[in-house]
Amino acid sequence: xxxxxxxxxxxxxADAVPLTxxxxxxxxxxxxxxxxxxxxxxxxxxxxRHSPEMFGRVQVGEHGTDVIWTDDIDMAADTLWQLxxxxxxxxxxxxxxxxxxxxxxxxxxxxxxxxGLSRRMVAYYEQGSKPIPRVVALATRGLDLMR
Numbered sequence: 001x002x003x004x005x006x007x008x009x010x011x012x013x014a015d016a017v018p019l020t021x022x023x024x025x026x027x028x029x030x031x032x033x034x035x036x037x038x039x040x041x042x043x044x045x046x047x048x049r050h051s052p053e054m055f056g057r058v059q060v061g062e063h064g065t066d067v068i069w070t071d072d073i074d075m076a077a078d079t080l081w082q083l084x085x086x087x088x089x090x091x092x093x094x095x096x097x098x099x100x101x102x103x104x105x106x107x108x109x110x111x112x113x114x115x116g117l118s119r120r121m122v123a124y125y126e127q128g129s130k131p132i133p134r135v136v137a138l139a140t141r142g143l144d145l146m147r
Contacts, residue, residue: 006065006077006078007025007026007027007077007078007080007081008025008026008063008064008065008077009023009024009025009026009060009061009064009065009066009067009077009080010024010025010026010060010064011023011024011060012024012058012059012060012067013058014055014056014057014058018034018036019034019035019036019039019048019055020032020033020034020035020036021033021035021058021067021080023067023080023084025081026064031080031081031084031087031088032084032087033080033083033084033087034083034087035075035080035083038075038079038083039055044072044073045073047069047070047073048069048073054069054070055069057069061074061077064077065077067080088131091132091133091134091137091138092132092136092137092140093128093132094125094126094127094128094132097125097126097132097136097137097140098126100140100144101122101126104143104147108122108123108126114143115136115139115140115143116139117136
């Protein structure tokens with residue numbers, strides 16, 4: 001199995017209202033990530049809830065594997081990557097989609113028919129040319145449950 005490369009952060013800045021980070025990734029691209037739910041849920045982030053100034057002092061961690069506010073408050077790059085994908089509506093990677101199709105011995109035509117999509121759209125999802133919508137990712141899980 002190929003080794004998965006973790007996302008790295010090259011730059012980060014903050015918008016205090018709402019609690020949003022603008023993250024620049026090592027592979028290119030930028031994401032706006034709403035972290036308000038994480039900040040309001042976990043006790044470790046409590047100081048950030050009450051201090052927009054502290055939230056604004058976010059920095060990239062030493063190796064780009066996290067963002068930090070203080071020595072005790074940080075957030076992992078892979079967590080931010082996952083949040084960015086979810087908030088952008090991308091819930092399944094092209095590799096996972098291809099693995100799902102091949103694991104069921106579906107051709108592109110079979111997968112398209114099972115999902116109610118065109119063959120071309122299935123190919124786009126597999127190639128990563130188009131993001132895989134949440135509804136399609138959920139449909140793959142539903143089909144798995146029906147098996």
